Amino acid sequence: MERPIYRFLHLVFALGLVHALFLLAQEGVRAHELAQRGARLEAELRRAEARVAELRAWLAASQDPAHLEALARRLGMVRQGEILKRR
Numbered sequence: 001m002e003r004p005i006y007r008f009l010h011l012v013f014a015l016g017l018v019h020a021l022f023l024l025a026q027e028g029v030r031a032h033e034l035a036q037r038g039a040r041l042e043a044e045l046r047r048a049e050a051r052v053a054e055l056r057a058w059l060a061a062s063q064d065p066a067h068l069e070a071l072a073r074r075l076g077m078v079r080q081g082e083i084l085k086r087r
Contacts, residue, residue, distance in 0.1 A: 061067045
């Protein structure tokens with residue numbers, strides 16, 4: 001014969017098992033979301049590092065006298081004594 005206390009203990013055990021499975025599933029979802037967030041942050045970091053490299057290259061080019069002269073000539077500037085011929 002089954003005692004009423006055993007029935008109650010089986011119910012408590014079943015509820016505890018369901019609760020533990022729910023918590024395990026919740027942690028799995030949280031771990032998946034954190035992995036996605038980490039991947040997004042790493043991609044953003046790579047884009048930022050590429051932008052920094054691009055800006056450093058631009059800065060190095062802006063300090064080169066030949067590059068500055070080429071930019072000035074594209075704007076139509078000439079040196080003193082030179083004549084600008086239009087095409």
